[in-house]
Amino acid sequence: xxxxxxxxxxxxxxxxxxxxxxxxxxxxxxxxxxxxxxxxxxxxxxxxxxxxxxxxxxxxxxxxxxxxxxxxxxxxxxxxxxxxxxxxxxxxxxxxxxxxxxxxxxxxxxxxxxxxxxxxxxxxxxxxxxxxxxxxxxxxxxxxxxxxxxxxxxxxxxxxxx
Amino acid sequence: xxxxxxxxxxxxxxxxxxxxxxxxxxxxxxxxxxxxxxxxxxxxxxxxxxxxxxxxxxxxxxxxxxxxxxxxxxxxxxxxxxxxxxxxxxxxxxxxxxxxxxxxxxxxxxxxxxxxxxxxxxxxxxxxxxxxxxxxxxxxxxxxxxxxxxxxxxxxxxxxxx
Numbered sequence: 430x431x432x433x434x435x436x437x438x439x440x441x442x443x444x445x446x447x448x449x450x451x452x453x454x455x456x457x458x459x460x461x462x463x464x465x466x467x468x469x470x471x472x473x474x475x476x477x478x479x480x481x482x483x484x485x486x487x488x489x490x491x492x493x494x495x496x497x498x499x500x501x502x503x504x505x506x507x508x509x510x511x512x513x514x515x516x517x518x519x520x521x522x523x524x525x526x527x528x529x530x531x532x533x534x535x536x537x538x539x540x541x542x543x544x545x546x547x548x549x550x551x552x553x554x555x556x557x558x559x560x561x562x563x564x565x566x567x568x569x570x571x572x573x574x575x576x577x578x579x580x581x582x583x584x585x586x587x588x589x590x591x
Numbered sequence: 592x593x594x595x596x597x598x599x600x601x602x603x604x605x606x607x608x609x610x611x612x613x614x615x616x617x618x619x620x621x622x623x624x625x626x627x628x629x630x631x632x633x634x635x636x637x638x639x640x641x642x643x644x645x646x647x648x649x650x651x652x653x654x655x656x657x658x659x660x661x662x663x664x665x666x667x668x669x670x671x672x673x674x675x676x677x678x679x680x681x682x683x684x685x686x687x688x689x690x691x692x693x694x695x696x697x698x699x700x701x702x703x704x705x706x707x708x709x710x711x712x713x714x715x716x717x718x719x720x721x722x723x724x725x726x727x728x729x730x731x732x733x734x735x736x737x738x739x740x741x742x743x744x745x746x747x748x749x750x751x752x753x
Contacts, residue, residue, distance in 0.1 A: 450643050450651035458642035459651075480620035481612050483689070489612035489621075490690045491657030498653045527645070528652045532694045 434472055436517040437463035438506045446525045451499035464503030471504035471549040477541060488539035493573050497533055497563050500547040501577025502526040505559035508551040526579040539572040557581040596634055598679040599625030600668045608687045613661035624658060626665030633666035633711040639703060650701035655735050659695055659725050662709040663739025664688040667721035670713040688741040701734040719743040
């Protein structure tokens with residue numbers, strides 16, 4: 430049976446904030462990454478589409494970077510939500526994060542055609558700024574490592590970014 | 592008149608290596624980023640599609656990371672090709688790089704609907720390993736900074752990645 434994230438934070442973002450190409454459930458053209466808890470770690474599972482190649486047989490690095498990016502913001506949202514006394518699906522909207530920085534080390538070529546598992550460890554570095562250390566696995570082998578610094582979405586983002 | 596990269600290195604990659612979701616000219620589902628020289632710097636121009644949103648009005652960070660990724664490998668290919676005494680389009684196939692690491696700092700929210708310009712400075716750190724410092728502009732304002740370390744595509748990549 431295929432592993433699946435059951436309680437994903439992205440399922441509960443406010444609708445206006447659910448249009449992310451990476452993880453927005455409203456964006457039907459996007460990847461619709463979904464991130465949930467797995468014990469004390471966070472987990473996002475995604476099987477790349479046929480076109481997501483670097484060269485035939487291997488996954489495009491930018492897709493892996495995108496996976497780590499949204500895994501990072503989703504993981505931070507899960508962690509702050511829990512810190513605030515809430516769990517996904519309890520009726521309270523989770524916070525929404527944006528990415529301040531993203532770092533990816535590509536450990537080895539990533540085989541195409543199998544699910545990728547991004548696993549994260551979340552650390553608070555400031556009440557509005559969280560760090561997520563991520564590892565991405567294919568066939569249970571690590572293929573990439575990432576670090577995301579995510580910040581609570583600033584009000585300027587919703588108002589026009591200036 | 593819209594600015595355009597005329598001599599792009601990706602136009603001359605061997606056909607087998609032109610399936611990258613980011614920059615492969617054979618991958619019709621992909622972004623088809625194109626990178627060329629602009630003086631001593633490198634340039635990639637891309638206008639995100641409607642679906643490439645973070646939230647409505649702003650560009651998805653993973654798309655910007657993808658742009659920097661392929662801009663990096665393309666820039667490294669241009670630089671090594673020139674070091675080898677060649678220019679894009681002179682009949683000699685350019686080298687093909689893969690990304691070892693990618694770092695992106697998101698400087699400000701990126702407005703959607705305008706062309707993004709990635710500008711790169713390429714530095715050789717080893718004959719097979721090149722660093723590309725990139726800046727991404729929208730409406731002539733910097734929106735992201737990136738660093739890519741790219742390495743000449745190892746033979747293992749073509750053989751199965753193990």
